[in-house]
Amino acid sequence: MRIAMLGSGFIGRFYAESLQGQRSRDRIVSIYSRRETSAKKFASDYGCAHWTTEMEEAIARPDVEVVCISLPNNLHEQAVLLCCKHKKAVITTKPLGRNAIEARRMLEAVEKAGIFNGYLEDLVYTPKFLKALESVKNGALGRILWSKSRETHPGPHSDWFWDLEQAGGGCILDLGCHCVEIARNFIGKDIKPVEVMCWADTQVKPIEAEDHAIGLVKYETGAIGQFEVSWTFRGGLDLRDEVMGTEGTIWINNFLRTGFEMFTTGKGADYVSEKTESNTGWLFPVGDEMNDLGYNHMFTDMFNSIEKGIAPKETFYDGYVVNEIMDACYRSSKTKKWEPVNLEIWRGKDKSEPIHAVGDYDAGHYLVKKETMPDGSVKVILKDKKTGVISQTVIGNR
Numbered sequence: 404m405r406i407a408m409l410g411s412g413f414i415g416r417f418y419a420e421s422l423q424g425q426r427s428r429d430r431i432v433s434i435y436s437r438r439e440t441s442a443k444k445f446a447s448d449y450g451c452a453h454w455t456t457e458m459e460e461a462i463a464r465p466d467v468e469v470v471c472i473s474l475p476n477n478l479h480e481q482a483v484l485l486c487c488k489h490k491k492a493v494i495t496t497k498p499l500g501r502n503a504i505e506a507r508r509m510l511e512a513v514e515k516a517g518i519f520n521g522y523l524e525d526l527v528y529t530p531k532f533l534k535a536l537e538s539v540k541n542g543a544l545g546r547i548l549w550s551k552s553r554e555t556h557p558g559p560h561s562d563w564f565w566d567l568e569q570a571g572g573g574c575i576l577d578l579g580c581h582c583v584e585i586a587r588n589f590i591g592k593d594i595k596p597v598e599v600m601c602w603a604d605t606q607v608k609p610i611e612a613e614d615h616a617i618g619l620v621k622y623e624t625g626a627i628g629q630f631e632v633s634w635t636f637r638g639g640l641d642l643r644d645e646v647m648g649t650e651g652t653i654w655i656n657n658f659l660r661t662g663f664e665m666f667t668t669g670k671g672a673d674y675v676s677e678k679t680e681s682n683t684g685w686l687f688p689v690g691d692e693m694n695d696l697g698y699n700h701m702f703t704d705m706f707n708s709i710e711k712g713i714a715p716k717e718t719f720y721d722g723y724v725v726n727e728i729m730d731a732c733y734r735s736s737k738t739k740k741w742e743p744v745n746l747e748i749w750r751g752k753d754k755s756e757p758i759h760a761v762g763d764y765d766a767g768h769y770l771v772k773k774e775t776m777p778d779g780s781v782k783v784i785l786k787d788k789k790t791g792v793i794s795q796t797v798i799g800n801r
Contacts, residue, residue: 404428404429404468405429405432405466405467405468406422406429406431406468406469406471407433407434407435407461407467407491408435408445408461408471409435409458409461409462409470409471409473409474409482410435410473410474411436411438411441411444412561413561414496415434415445415471416445416448417693418496418523419431419449420693421693421699421702422471422702424693432452432466433454433461433466434451434454434461435454435460435461436454439456442454459485459489462486462489463489468491468709469491469492469493469494469709470482470486470491470492470493470494471523472493472494472495472496473496475569475570476498476501476563476569476570476571476576477569479495479499479500479505479509480509482495483495484512486513486516487512487515487518490516490518492518492519492520492521493518493519493520494521494523494705495520495521495522495719495722496523497522497523497524497580497581497722497725498576498580498725499723499725499726500571500722500723500726501571502571502726502730503723503726503745506725507723507747509723510720510722513719519709520718521715522715522717522718522719523701523717524580524581524584524701524717524722524725525697525698525701526584526696526697527584527585527588527716527717528697528698528700528701528704528716529657529695529697530695532588532644532655532697535589535646536588536589539589539646539648544648544649544650544653545648545651546624546648546649546758547589547590547626547646547648548627549628549645549646549647550585550586550589550590550626550627550628550629550644550646550647551629551630551645551646552581552582552583552586552645553582553643553644554582554631554632554641554642555578555631555633555635555640556636556640557636558635559634565608565612570612572733573603573605573612573616574616574632575601575613575616575618575632575732575736576612578630578634579616579630579632579732580726582628582630582631582632583620583628583630583728584717584721584725585644586629587628587721587724590622590624590628591622591624592721592724594623594624594755595749595752596621596622596628596724596727596728596744596746597622597623597743598620598621598731598741599619599621599731599735599742599744601616601617601618601731601735601736602616602617602618603615603616603617603618603732603736608634613736614634615633616631616633616732616736617629617631618630618732618735620728620744621741623752623754623755624755624757624758625758637680639659639680639687641658641659642658642659644657657695657696658687658695659687661695663687663689665687667683667684667686668683669682701717704716704717720748723748724746727746727747730745731743764783767787767788767789770783770785771784771786771793780797780798780799781797782798783796
């Protein structure tokens with residue numbers, strides 16, 4: 404694929420490292436940056452023949468097949484509409500929009516234009532997540548009851564993230580979008596999110612947006628997606644996921660304390676990993692940062708899908724749904740109440756049955772719990788179907 408990269412900052416460089424490394428045959432042929440010095444430096448670093456400070460010039464080039472947006476949130480819609488104008492396949496970093504209104508406009512625009520659209524949600528492409536999701540889909544955890552995702556760190560790299568007008572929000576929009584989509588995948592993207600409860604506050608940073616938030620997203624089955632996000636966490640980048648079902652549980656630690664630990668006085672130390680706050684003392688490097696954060700699998704899915712003429716795993720529609728959920732979170736953080744998720748566009752199941760995981764023990768009893776005791780005997784706790792009385796009995800050795 405021949406790519407126009409829009410944005411030469413931190414995420415643009417992350418993308419470039421993966422784009423020109425994983426499949427090897429993909430090349431960035433044009434780079435747009437708002438600053439000439441940044442555009443020239445990016446072009447030099449990644450062997451890019453063309454650079455420009457005019458966005459449409461980068462997109463409209465005849466040699467460009469796909470446009471990758473790695474711009475501040477307030478520029479996403481402008482870039483997407485230009486891709487629609489020039490009929491170029493478009494993939495964009497998260498979140499899709501600053502709010503659901505922007506996201507819906509972008510979704511409707513790309514679908515009207517008939518162009519390929521991909522939502523670059525890298526954390527649903529990490530190797531650990533993909534393996535966990537496969538187990539969930541194969542039924543290893545039974546029916547999913549609860550999914551929890553945590554992303555915390557000391558705050559983003561660039562100035563625009565801290566400006567409410569440019570960013571559209573704080574840590575909910577920046578990090579919660581990851582966590583919400585992780586839970587959607589585990590619970591089922593065809594299961595409708597119905598309401599949210601969210602706490603958010605600005606505790607540490609001198610900004611207008613929130614720097615810390617916790618939220619619950621309730622789905623039609625009764626399953627709960629939970630997120631914990633913060634720009635106030637000290638100690639690096641903490642990415643953890645948990646998913647629990649009627650038959651099992653999965654815990655994932657994606658980035659911090661993953662088995663690679665190093666101590667150094669700082670001599671010769673430089674970059675360790677994303678959001679690492681120090682290069683001295685005990686450090687937790689990442690073995691293959693591009694791969695561990697999902698970028699390689701994400702771009703492989705995007706470009707393979709373009710070549711096959713099919714939709715990727717994550718599209719603008721997914722980005723729109725995430726934006727609607729986050730909008731509800733912002734409303735809830737203000738009202739202190741459960742707020743509905745107002746999905747004006749819904750393409751999942753019309754109706755999902757609530758989770759009922761009650762198991763029969765025999766004709767007259769439900770099984771509450773079965774447990775092997777220290778002496779080897781097996782205890783069962785039962786509920787009488789008629790009277791509702793809870794009882795226990797020992798049924799012998801294993």
